[in-house]
Amino acid sequence: MPVVRVNDIQMAYTEAGAGRPVVLIHGYPFNRSLWNEQVAALSGSYRVIAPDLRGFGESDSSNEPATMNRMAQDVAALLDHLAVPRATFGALSMGGYVTLAFYKQFASRVRALILADTRATPDTAEAKQNRAKQAEKALAEGMAGIADAMLPKLLTPETVSKRPEIVKRVRDMMLKTKPEGAAAALRGMAERDDQTALLSKITVPTLIVVGAEDAITPVADSEKMHERIAGSRLVVLQNAGHVSNLERTEEFNEALLEFLSESSS
Numbered sequence: 646m647p648v649v650r651v652n653d654i655q656m657a658y659t660e661a662g663a664g665r666p667v668v669l670i671h672g673y674p675f676n677r678s679l680w681n682e683q684v685a686a687l688s689g690s691y692r693v694i695a696p697d698l699r700g701f702g703e704s705d706s707s708n709e710p711a712t713m714n715r716m717a718q719d720v721a722a723l724l725d726h727l728a729v730p731r732a733t734f735g736a737l738s739m740g741g742y743v744t745l746a747f748y749k750q751f752a753s754r755v756r757a758l759i760l761a762d763t764r765a766t767p768d769t770a771e772a773k774q775n776r777a778k779q780a781e782k783a784l785a786e787g788m789a790g791i792a793d794a795m796l797p798k799l800l801t802p803e804t805v806s807k808r809p810e811i812v813k814r815v816r817d818m819m820l821k822t823k824p825e826g827a828a829a830a831l832r833g834m835a836e837r838d839d840q841t842a843l844l845s846k847i848t849v850p851t852l853i854v855v856g857a858e859d860a861i862t863p864v865a866d867s868e869k870m871h872e873r874i875a876g877s878r879l880v881v882l883q884n885a886g887h888v889s890n891l892e893r894t895e896e897f898n899e900a901l902l903e904f905l906s907e908s909s910s
């Protein structure tokens with residue numbers, strides 16, 4: 646597993662394939678293994694880079710809030726290390742918050758965007774309070790309670806009842822997350838900027854993907870991004886919730902491959 650020093654942490658990442666670079670940014674509270682099927686599907690034609698964000702997977706945590714800007718700077722430093730000046734970004738949920746923060750700071754390094762199950766708007770006051778409570782809970786009790794509470798919101802009821810392998814995969818990712826990493830990310834997400842005004846400044850090809858039954862970042866959030874990002878494409882995946890790349894892998898990969906091949910010309 647490659648690891649590189651970026652800013653004040655050691656960051657782990659996966660790199661596979663050759664060609665135009667595609668960076669995949671995972672959501673909360675997951676890690677880069679979220680993208681295993683996308684790495685496999687894309688690495689035949691692209692150079693795929695999937696980091697563990699700070700505090701997740703095999704990357705180090707830091708004690709202060711892991712802000713979206715900070716995580717975006719970590720990704721920029723990783724790309725510097727890999728001599729990648731510009732890449733297409735694919736991101737799910739919190740990964741999308743990080744990717745919009747990346748676009749705001751380093752627009753010239755973004756060739757195209759894939760925003761899956763995410764939103765541009767910030768937390769409400771209530772959501773911020775809930776993040777603070779969840780951070781305390783993770784630190785005091787570990788990840789099991791958080792995983793149990795999140796699972797039914799991450800997956801459709803059908804996946805929860807009929808696809809135990811996906812339930813286990815998602816639960817295991819959450820249980821492997823370090824409580825201090827989860828707490829830092831929760832505090833960082835609570836502080837994130839409203840990126841709504843950024844959307845109309847996005848000039849790169851953009852694909853927006855969302856599960857029709859996403860209970861965390863509902864279809865309406867994707868529709869709002871689609872309205873504001875000129876020329877963007879919106880794909881709504883039926884029978885999928887928030888982790889749409891795992892629940893509808895084939896359709897998700899198909900949408901990505903089609904978009905990538907069109908946006909490369």
Ligand code: MLT
Pocket residue numbers: 671672673674737738739740834861887
């Ligand atoms: C995620 O999937 O990254 C998170 O659920 C996003 C969030 O909590 O806002």
